[in-house]
Amino acid sequence: MEISYRKILIVGGGSGMGRALAKRCLEAGAAVIIAGRNEDRLKGAADALGHPAALDAIAVDIAQEAQVAELFRRIGRVDHVVSTAADIDGAYELLPALDLKAAQRVVESKFYGPLLLAKHGAPVLAATGSFTFTSGVAAYRPAARGSVVAAVNAALEGLVRALAIELAPIRVNAVSPGWVDTPIWSFVAGDKKDETLGAMARRLPVGRVGRPDDIADAISFLLGNTFTTGTVLHVEGGHRLI
Numbered sequence: 001m002e003i004s005y006r007k008i009l010i011v012g013g014g015s016g017m018g019r020a021l022a023k024r025c026l027e028a029g030a031a032v033i034i035a036g037r038n039e040d041r042l043k044g045a046a047d048a049l050g051h052p053a054a055l056d057a058i059a060v061d062i063a064q065e066a067q068v069a070e071l072f073r074r075i076g077r078v079d080h081v082v083s084t085a086a087d088i089d090g091a092y093e094l095l096p097a098l099d100l101k102a103a104q105r106v107v108e109s110k111f112y113g114p115l116l117l118a119k120h121g122a123p124v125l126a127a128t129g130s131f132t133f134t135s136g137v138a139a140y141r142p143a144a145r146g147s148v149v150a151a152v153n154a155a156l157e158g159l160v161r162a163l164a165i166e167l168a169p170i171r172v173n174a175v176s177p178g179w180v181d182t183p184i185w186s187f188v189a190g191d192k193k194d195e196t197l198g199a200m201a202r203r204l205p206v207g208r209v210g211r212p213d214d215i216a217d218a219i220s221f222l223l224g225n226t227f228t229t230g231t232v233l234h235v236e237g238g239h240r241l242i
C-alpha cells in the first residue's frame, strides 16, 4: 500500500475492524491514534499492536461533544479520521422488546459521533485529508431485530454524501461491511456467534464471512484514493445479491 497519509485517528481502533486498520497503518509507517471509551480495551490493543513510538491511545466517547472537541485539541493537526465505532448493545430486538435508550446509543455512536468528528475534526484536518465512516449491509438487506441499525446505516450514508459537499476538498466516504467476524457479534448472537457466522458463510457467494482485515483493506483504499469522495464502498462478499 502506498502511504498517502502521515497521521490518522481511528475511533473504534481498540477492536475489530478499527484495530485491523491500526495494524495496517502502523506497518505502513503512519502515526496512529486509536480511540474508544474503554481504557482497558485500548491499552490491551495498544500493547498488542506494538509500535509504541507511533501509537497513541485516547479514551473518548464520540457521543459527547465536549470530549470530541477536547480530543482534537489534544491531537492537533491530523491527516485522516476514521470511525468504526458502534454501540449496538441491546439494540438488536424486535420492536416490542426494543429499549429506546439502546436505540439512542446506536444513533449516538454511528450518526452523531461521526457528525461531531466532522464538526470538530474538519478545522484541524489537512485539505488533502479525509473522513471515513462505517455504515453496513443492514441498510440494504435489513433483518428482523435490526431495524435501528439498518436505519442508522442508511442515515450515515446520507450524511457522508452531504459532508462530501460541505467539507470539500476534504473527502468524506463510508465503507459498508457485510458480516464480519469481530467482537460485535457477541451483542447480536451471544454464545451462538460461531454457529450464526458459520450459517451466514454458507449463504454468501464468496463462501465465507469477512475478516477485519478485509474491511481495513477497503478503508486503506478510501484513505489513499484522492479521486473518491461521497461514496459508499461495499465490502460484503456478495451479500446484496442474495
Ligand SMILES: NC(=O)c1ccc[n+]([C@@H]2O[C@H](COP(=O)([O-])OP(=O)(O)OC[C@H]3O[C@@H](n4cnc5c(N)ncnc54)[C@H](OP(=O)(O)O)[C@@H]3O)[C@@H](O)[C@H]2O)c1
Pocket: 011, 012, 013, 014, 015, 016, 017, 018, 035, 036, 037, 038, 039, 041, 042, 060, 061, 062, 063, 084, 085, 086, 087, 108, 109, 110, 113, 134, 135, 136, 137, 138, 176, 177, 178, 179, 180, 181, 182, 183, 184, 185
Ligand atoms: N462486524 C460486522 O459484521 C459488521 C457488519 C456491518 C457493519 N458493521 C459496522 O462496522 C463497524 C465496526 O464494527 P466491528 O465489528 O469492528 O465492531 P467492534 O469490534 O465492536 O468495534 C466497535 C468499537 O467502537 C467503539 N465504540 C462504540 N461506541 C463508541 C463511542 N460512543 N465512542 C467511541 N468509541 C465507541 C468500541 O469501543 P468502546 O466500547 O471501548 O468504546 C469498539 O472498539 C461498526 O460501525 C459496525 O456497526 C459491522
